[in-house]
Structure formats: C-alpha cells, structure tokens
Amino acid sequence: MTPLEMRFAQPGDLPTLQILGGEDVVWDHMEVLEGSPVWFRVAETLLAEWDTLRHPEKAAKLITEALRRTNSAAAVDDVLDQVCDHFGYLQRADSSLASLALDRSRQHDSPLVAELAGMFLEAAMRLTLAGVGSRYGVLARLVDRDAVSAPAAYSRRVVRLLGIAYEHWRDTDLLEALRGFLGTAVHGDASYELAMCHISDAFNASERPELMRSFACAHGHLRAAIEGDEDRPDASAYLAAIEAVLAFEAGRTDVLSNASKKLRRHITEHTMWLTRARNRWADGRYDMEAAWYDLSIDLEEASFFLDQPLTVWPTRTVQHILAVYTAHRAVRIGPERESAPGLQFLIAPRIEGAFVRRDGLLLHLRAMLAEPSPNWNADAAEELRAAVEAHLHLGVPPPGVDDSGKAHVAARFPRLAAAIGDPLLAPFSEAMLGEMERQLADREVEIAADLPVAQQAIYNEIISALEECPDFQGVVRQGFVRLTTQLIRFLANRTNRGRAHHAPRFAYLFAPAPGGKLPLESELQEDLQDYLDGNLEDVDIEVWDRSGGRADIVVRFPGFEIVIECKRTKGKTTREGLRRYLGQTVAYQAGGVTLGVLAILDLRPKPDWIPNIRDSMWADRIQAPEPSQRDRWAVVVRVPGNRVTPHDM
Known part of the structure; x- marks a missing residue:
C-alpha cells in the first residue's frame, strides 16, 4: 500500500485535499487509487470537496x-447512494454511470456478484427515474x-424494483415478471x-367494480406475503x-x-424498522403509510358521527369528515389519472348519504363554506356540497322567498343570515336554526x-359585552375578534416585559431615570402600530380625514376600518376615570x-x-346623546407604564 493510500486508510475523519497537498497529488496516483482497497475513501473526499475542485x-x-x-x-452500496444524488458528479458522468450500472447488473451467478448486481441495477433505476439513462434498458433487465x-x-432487489417501476410506468409486463417470483x-x-x-x-380505478377487484x-x-414471512409489518x-x-x-x-x-400498531413497527433502512428515492411508499395512519384515525371519527342522529357536527368533526372524503388523494401510490376517483367509490356514498338524509348537515356545510377556517380543505367541502x-x-331558493312566518328569520338569527343568506334559512326549523347560530361561533371558541x-x-x-x-x-365580527385577540396578546406581552432585557424602544414602559421625562403617547402609538403590522394586519398611523379629524392608528379590514385612539394619562385610570377619553374615541366612528x-x-x-x-382591558358601551342616534362601543386597553420591577418594590 502506497503512503497516499495509507493516509486514506487511517481511521477517523476523511483527510482533506489540503492536508494531502492538493488535488494534483490525487491525479498523480489516479491509476493506483482506482483499484485501491481504499478507493471509496478517496471518492468520499472528492465528493465532499467537489465545488472546490479544479x-x-x-x-x-x-x-x-x-x-x-x-x-x-x-x-x-454507500458510494452509489451518494453519486446517484450528487449533482456535480452526475453533470460529468451521468451517461457513463448509467451504462456501467446496467453492465454490472448482468452478472449475478455467485452470491457476492449477485449482491453487487442488485446494487447496480437499483442505481440504474434511480438514474432512470431522475431522467438519466435509458428506461428500456432498465425494463429489459427487470x-x-x-x-x-x-x-x-x-x-x-429485482422484485422491489419491479414494484417501484410499475407505480411509475404501469407496464403490465412488469406484473407478469413479478408473478414469476411467486413460489x-x-x-x-x-x-x-x-x-x-x-x-x-x-x-387509479375509473369505476367501483375495478377498484374492488384491485x-x-x-x-x-x-x-x-404474511404467510410466507411472518415478520412483515408492512x-x-x-x-x-x-x-x-x-x-x-x-x-x-x-x-x-x-x-x-392493527393498522397503527403495524405502522409503528414498520416505522421503527424504516428508521434504519429508509431510502430517499422511495419516499412515496413511506409517505403513503403515514397517510394511511392519519386516515385510520379520521375513519373512526367520521364513522362514529355518521351514525349519530344529529343535525350538526362540531367543526372539528367536519374536518375529519372532509379528510376522509378526499382520502384517495393522500394515500395514492403512483400517477393519478384525472378520471380516477379511487377510494371515493367506497367513502363518498356513505358520507353523501348522511348529508342527504339529514338536510341540516347540508345547511351546516354551507355555513362553514361561507367563512372557511384557514386549515380547512375548502376544495373537499365544495366537492361534498x-x-x-x-x-x-336542490337549487338555491330564489331571493325574497317568504315561507309563512319565516319573513323575520334573519332578524332572529343575524349571524347565520349574514353567513349564508336569508333565502336559505326559510326551509329549516326554529330549533335547527338556533343550533346552527350557536355552531357558527365554533371558530371563536377555538381562538379563545x-x-x-x-x-x-x-x-x-x-x-360578551359586544x-x-x-x-x-x-x-365585522370576524375582523374585530381577530383584532381583539391581537390587543390581548399585546397587553400581556408588554405587561410581562422585564426592564433588564428590553430594547430602547420599550423604555416607555418603565420609570424614567431621576430627572427624566415621562414618555409621550406617540411611543405607545408607534409600538402598537409595529406590533399589529408585524402580525399581518393592514395598519396605518396618523391618518387624516377620519370623521373630520386625524386618527392615531387605522386598522383596515375588507369592507370596514377600526380606529385606535392612543392617549397617555397621569391621573385617574379607573374604568370610570378613563371614560373621559371615550367621547373622542367613538367620535371617529x-x-x-x-x-373602536x-x-x-x-x-x-x-x-x-x-x-x-x-x-386592564375591557369593552364599554357609550350611549348616544340623542335617542334617534346609534350607541357606540369601544374596547379599552390600559398599558401599564412608569413601573418598576418586582425586585425594586
């Protein structure tokens, strides 16, 4: 073994080219290193430093x-795994590696040669799926x-590659080849x-009988498979x-x-095995097992509620129903044909039947679609509807339908009417409408x-006050609830902030140094505007032409705006004491x-x-000065400033 080979053979970390004296030292000994027992260490060094090679x-x-x-x-096995994903190497050697992999997969007489042949055939398959080499060359070998x-x-290895190849190419010759290995x-x-x-x-079935046969x-x-090998959690x-x-x-x-x-237990067992043997290029298989796991949970949840004599479900349950309804998308193997509903043949009829039997479920779904939650599968919900x-x-009832006594339904259920429209409320009972009105508040409950x-x-x-x-x-309710939540978080954050760790912009929260001046209201104004803006609200500061004046902060929502009036006070800060500022606050409304x-x-x-x-935070109702005018409402946020730390008290 040459001195250079001995350097590569040393245990521990790979030697760098700099330590070896530069890449030219490797080129000077190329012929020896190509046939050396330590060639794989040389390869790993070169692959690791590829971007610096001349x-x-x-x-x-x-x-x-x-x-x-x-x-x-x-x-x-180790080097092929690296080079099949190494962009730099494949740029220089993709076609030669593909040809070499196919050539070396032809000889498989002895156990050792057979093992090598399987590794090279797998490499040829990986390269083909990546767009390198001939698909037909790999097919011929398989x-x-x-x-x-x-x-x-x-x-x-051939058997496993035949399965992967069929998922990608759908060639029936591959199935016939697989059957040859039975027995x-x-x-x-x-x-x-x-x-x-x-x-x-x-x-990928286009009709139910085809799916059931498959x-x-x-x-x-x-x-x-289980009878032939009992250790088959997959x-x-x-x-x-x-x-x-x-x-x-x-x-x-x-x-x-x-x-x-059983599904969850076996997937857990298989996952433990996969952590030792997972290949990135076969990720589709593993991801589908995870999708089956999620589906099993959703199936149980959906099945339980589908059998209940309920007119509505909690939002959480409807999410399970929708996940099941489109499950074929999550657990699909291989390419998807546009006309192939897949698992929908088995799942959709039972879910759709429950909605058909109980019209309240359809009303509930329409209501949820009117203001979908961000984590909803809206496409699935629309498909189901x-x-x-x-x-x-069922067609949408024409506007203006008055079903003997239902004319004032919208007035009794304003939130429901705002969500799905007055005409759709007419066919349903008072009890059902009341339950639906309550259910529309589910998302607010989730927020809280x-x-x-x-x-x-x-x-x-x-x-409650609003x-x-x-x-x-x-x-308006949806937007103002979101703003209220942000203001609560702002108050909690600024109340908890400690003096020792604050940035200069938060100095307004603490007592000034002896002889120093108290902060102006503009410091609260700028801090609050930055906070809301950083939390993805559409916020402006010092906005003119708002009810004839200048608004400190304006938060914009689709269809309406909320004005935030900022003040500072060194006097009374009780609820009654702060009402002196509410007149100016509601004037912007x-x-x-x-x-406001x-x-x-x-x-x-x-x-x-x-x-x-x-x-330090509440809502107030400000009565109008004249009975013919509208009352107004304001949320009050009292931010504690001029404070000392608990340690200094």
Missing part, C-alpha cells in the same frame, strides 16, 4: 472507473427471466410488491388499511375500530381556547362601524404591583 472531470473518471473495478459490496433463478441477493425464495417480497401494484391500480387481489397477495399494515376502508363503507364500526388499531345537492336536485387562562377571561368578557352591538356580526379602540398609557407611579391584565 478538475472535476478527473474526479468523475476516477470514481466511475473505481466502481467498474471494485468487488466490495459495502463500499459500492423482466429478464434469468433473474428468477438468480441468488436471492439479486432477485430480491421462489423471495415469494414474500413478490407477493407484497404485487399487492402494492394492485393498490396503485385501485387508486383491492381483492391486493388483499390476497398481502395475506400470502404487509400487515396495508392489509389492515384495506379492511378499515371496507368496514367504513359497510358501516361496521366494530370492524373498523379493530382494523384501525356539490355532490349532495346533485343527489337532492388557544389563549392562556387569564387572556381567555379578558376575551370572553369583551365578546354582543349587543348591531355591527358586531358577519365580517361617524363614518363607519360603531366599534382606546389604548391608554398609564403613567401613574407604581410603587406597588402593577394591575393584572384582566383589570
């Missing part, structure tokens, strides 16, 4: 020639009948791959997944529950649930909705503790 073409030639000459299976009698080290030493792998091919066919074939092959997981979907269609909740439990209405041959307990208390008190405001509904915000910087000295945040 002669990358020489590096590509050295690695390719070493791969041609070596018989070290462990080294080949369907070669000699592979059936080859050692298991080669035939097992051989790799019978379990062949059965599993055939099952995966039929599952792929099921998801599922039946997959079910049989999965059983055969086959067991897919078998349980198929059983779960079929149980859902049949309404067999008990079978569905058992199948879902259209499908159910097609079942019912995300807040800490003290902040929830503020939120609940304010929302319920009497006629403008607090529809899009003359040209818009009757909702007053932000007060409280500069009273605070030798004792500062107020709890629940005592």
Whole structure:
C-alpha cells in the first residue's frame, strides 16, 4: 500500500485535499487509487470537496472507473447512494454511470456478484427515474427471466424494483415478471410488491367494480406475503388499511375500530424498522403509510358521527369528515389519472348519504363554506356540497322567498343570515336554526381556547359585552375578534416585559431615570402600530380625514376600518376615570362601524404591583346623546407604564 493510500486508510475523519497537498497529488496516483482497497475513501473526499475542485472531470473518471473495478459490496452500496444524488458528479458522468450500472447488473451467478448486481441495477433505476439513462434498458433487465433463478441477493432487489417501476410506468409486463417470483425464495417480497401494484391500480380505478377487484387481489397477495414471512409489518399494515376502508363503507364500526388499531400498531413497527433502512428515492411508499395512519384515525371519527342522529357536527368533526372524503388523494401510490376517483367509490356514498338524509348537515356545510377556517380543505367541502345537492336536485331558493312566518328569520338569527343568506334559512326549523347560530361561533371558541387562562377571561368578557352591538356580526365580527385577540396578546406581552432585557424602544414602559421625562403617547402609538403590522394586519398611523379629524392608528379590514385612539394619562385610570377619553374615541366612528379602540398609557407611579391584565382591558358601551342616534362601543386597553420591577418594590 502506497503512503497516499495509507493516509486514506487511517481511521477517523476523511483527510482533506489540503492536508494531502492538493488535488494534483490525487491525479498523480489516479491509476493506483482506482483499484485501491481504499478507493471509496478517496471518492468520499472528492465528493465532499467537489465545488472546490479544479478538475472535476478527473474526479468523475476516477470514481466511475473505481466502481467498474471494485468487488466490495459495502463500499459500492454507500458510494452509489451518494453519486446517484450528487449533482456535480452526475453533470460529468451521468451517461457513463448509467451504462456501467446496467453492465454490472448482468452478472449475478455467485452470491457476492449477485449482491453487487442488485446494487447496480437499483442505481440504474434511480438514474432512470431522475431522467438519466435509458428506461428500456432498465425494463429489459427487470423482466429478464434469468433473474428468477438468480441468488436471492439479486432477485430480491429485482422484485422491489419491479414494484417501484410499475407505480411509475404501469407496464403490465412488469406484473407478469413479478408473478414469476411467486413460489421462489423471495415469494414474500413478490407477493407484497404485487399487492402494492394492485393498490396503485385501485387508486387509479375509473369505476367501483375495478377498484374492488384491485383491492381483492391486493388483499390476497398481502395475506400470502404474511404467510410466507411472518415478520412483515408492512404487509400487515396495508392489509389492515384495506379492511378499515371496507368496514367504513359497510358501516361496521366494530370492524373498523379493530382494523384501525392493527393498522397503527403495524405502522409503528414498520416505522421503527424504516428508521434504519429508509431510502430517499422511495419516499412515496413511506409517505403513503403515514397517510394511511392519519386516515385510520379520521375513519373512526367520521364513522362514529355518521351514525349519530344529529343535525350538526362540531367543526372539528367536519374536518375529519372532509379528510376522509378526499382520502384517495393522500394515500395514492403512483400517477393519478384525472378520471380516477379511487377510494371515493367506497367513502363518498356513505358520507353523501348522511348529508342527504339529514338536510341540516347540508345547511351546516354551507355555513362553514361561507367563512372557511384557514386549515380547512375548502376544495373537499365544495366537492361534498356539490355532490349532495346533485343527489337532492336542490337549487338555491330564489331571493325574497317568504315561507309563512319565516319573513323575520334573519332578524332572529343575524349571524347565520349574514353567513349564508336569508333565502336559505326559510326551509329549516326554529330549533335547527338556533343550533346552527350557536355552531357558527365554533371558530371563536377555538381562538379563545388557544389563549392562556387569564387572556381567555379578558376575551370572553369583551365578546360578551359586544354582543349587543348591531355591527358586531358577519365580517365585522370576524375582523374585530381577530383584532381583539391581537390587543390581548399585546397587553400581556408588554405587561410581562422585564426592564433588564428590553430594547430602547420599550423604555416607555418603565420609570424614567431621576430627572427624566415621562414618555409621550406617540411611543405607545408607534409600538402598537409595529406590533399589529408585524402580525399581518393592514395598519396605518396618523391618518387624516377620519370623521373630520386625524386618527392615531387605522386598522383596515375588507369592507370596514377600526380606529385606535392612543392617549397617555397621569391621573385617574379607573374604568370610570378613563371614560373621559371615550367621547373622542367613538367620535371617529361617524363614518363607519360603531366599534373602536382606546389604548391608554398609564403613567401613574407604581410603587406597588402593577394591575393584572384582566383589570386592564375591557369593552364599554357609550350611549348616544340623542335617542334617534346609534350607541357606540369601544374596547379599552390600559398599558401599564412608569413601573418598576418586582425586585425594586
């Protein structure tokens, strides 16, 4: 072994080219290194420093020639895994590597040669899927009948590659080649791959009988895989997944529950195995197993509620229903044909049937679609609505329908009417409309649930106080709820901020140095505007022509604006004491909705503790000076300034 080879052979980290004396030292010994036992260490060094090489073409030639000459299976497996994803190397050697990989996959007589041949065939497949090399060359190797009698080290890889190839290319010759391995030493792998091919066919089926035939074939092959090799959590997981979907269609909740439990257990077992053997280029398989896991949970949730005599569901449950309704998209293997509904043949009828049987569910869905939550699958919801209405041959009632006594329904259920329109309310009962009105507040409940307990208390008190405001509904309610939540978070953040860690812009919160001046209201104004702007609100500062004056902060929403008046005070800061500022605050509401915000910087000295945040934010109703005018409402945020730390009290 030459001195240079000995340098590469040393244990530990790879030697760098700089330590070796530069890349020219490697080129001077290329012929020796190509056939050296440490060629893979040389290859790893070159690949790691590829972007700094002056002669990358020489590096590509050295690695390719070493791969041609070596018989070290462990080294080949590792280096091939790297070069098949190495952009720099493939730029120089893609075609030569593809040809070499196919050539070396032809010989598979002895166990060692067979193992190498399988690795090179896998590399050829990876390159082909990446657009390098001939697809037909790989196909010829995969369907070669000699592979059936080859050692298991080669035939097992061929079987797995046949399954991957079918998912991409849908060639029936690949299925025939897979069947040739049934009854051989790799019978379990062949059965599993055939099952995966039929599952792929099921998801691309254009009609229900075709899907059921594919599922039946997959079910049989999965059983055969498990019988041939009992240590098959992958086959067991897919078998349980198929059983779960079929149980859902049949309404067999008990079978569905058992199948879902088995699915989760087997996926967990398989995941533990995959953490040691996962390949990036086969990620589709692993991602689909995760999708099956999620689907099993949604199936159980959906199945339970579909069987309940309810007219409406909680928002969370409808999300499960929609996830199940479009499950074929999440668990699909291989390319999707536009006309292939896949699992919809089994899942959609039961869900659509529940909506058809109980018209309240359709009303609920329409309401949810009117103001969809950001994490909703809106496309799925729209598909479901259209499908159910097609079942019912239901058209939208013409405007102005008055169904004997329903003329004032919108007045009794304003939030519901604002969400889905007055005409759609007429056909439904008073009890159902009342329940729907309550359900439309679900998202606000979810918002509050995300807040800490003290902040929830503020939120609940304010929302309750604003319920009497006629403008607090529809899009105005939605926007103002969001703004209120931001203001609560702002108050909590600034109340908790410590003096030792604040930036200069937050100095207005603390007592000035001896002889220093108290801050102006503009410092609160700028801080609040920055906070709201940083949380994706459309905010402007010092806006003229607002009810004849200049607004401190204007927050814009689609269709309306909210003015925030900023003040500072060194006097009374009780609720009654601060009402002196509310007249100016609500004066800015003359040209818009009757909702506003007053932000007060409280500069009273605070030798004792500062107020709890629940005592520093509330909503007030300001009665109009004349009975013929509208009352107005304001949310008050009292930010504690001029304070000392608890340590200094």
